[in-house]
Amino acid sequence: MALRTIFFSFLFLALYTVQAQDLKVMSYNIKFDNVNDTVNNWNDRKTDMVKLLKHYAPEFIGMQEVLYRQLTYLDGALEDYNSIGVGRDDGKKKGEFSPILYNSKKFKLIRSNTFWLSPTPDKISVGWDAAMERICTYGLFENKANKQRFWVFNTHFDHIGTEARERSAALIVKKIKEINTDKIPVVLTGDFNLEPDTKPIQFLKKEMTDGQEASLQPLYGPTGTFSGFDHKRILDRRIDYIFIEGLTVLSYIHIDDRMENNKHISDHLPILATLKK
Helix, strand or coil, X not given: CHHHHHHHHHHHHHHHHHHCCCEEEEEEECCCCCCCCCCCCHHHHHHHHHHHHHHHCCCXXXXXXXXXXXXXXXXXHXXXXXXXXXXXXXXXXXXXXXXXXXXXXCEEEEEEEEEECCCCCCCCCCCCCCCCCCEEEEEEEEECCCCCEEEEEXXXXXXXXHHHHHHHHHXXXXXXXXXXXXXXXXXXXXXXXXXXXXXXXXXXXXXXXXXXXXXXXXXXXXXXXXXCCCCCCCCCCCCEEEEXXXXXXXXXXXXXXXXXXXXXXXXXXXXXXXEEC
């Protein structure tokens, strides 16, 4: 009888563990590989970035400012991950990607796509008053252990166009509603180039949930996410976010890990949210 009780207790615990797996999602603007950078060159930062990513081991990483050569390096260095996304300039390899890296050992990609933040989202285009092409990449993923599915969207808003940022927020919400017909959980990561009190961020907070505000634990780390590579700067400018639908946020971290010389690994801090359905 005792052995039977132990067996069923173990079975229940195993099933509960499969059903209740935490989901770690990161948003990270890695700063594009500018060959003219002499001080904060990509080649001086990339090894530490891989160490950081392997240490925190998120299931999903929404990245911004990623050139094809950077994505190729990361794909090779992060053995457990695959990636989705296209270059914004030609829909292939040219220009910056807003890729989603995912742990392919744990998750299966069901489908993916990219749209442009413009009035013609299915065409390579510059939207409204934006300075350049901007995109949103998304994918539907299935947990191999428990078959739960999640949508992950990742974007990078324009740094110049006021109208473009407002309309980009509305477009992404519209797209999520059109695509997510089954009402399954959604995560939206990105560098929005906007602080929390701005109109587009307030709109996104009404339509979705700000992961930081919903976290069961207080924010860990600096208030802001933009460093500009200034290691002496007070980090109080928050422009990177993780929004969610249909998920509980267990913790939310602005990661201020640095290289041995105290320099930042990128000009943005990575954000890490631990989620549960």
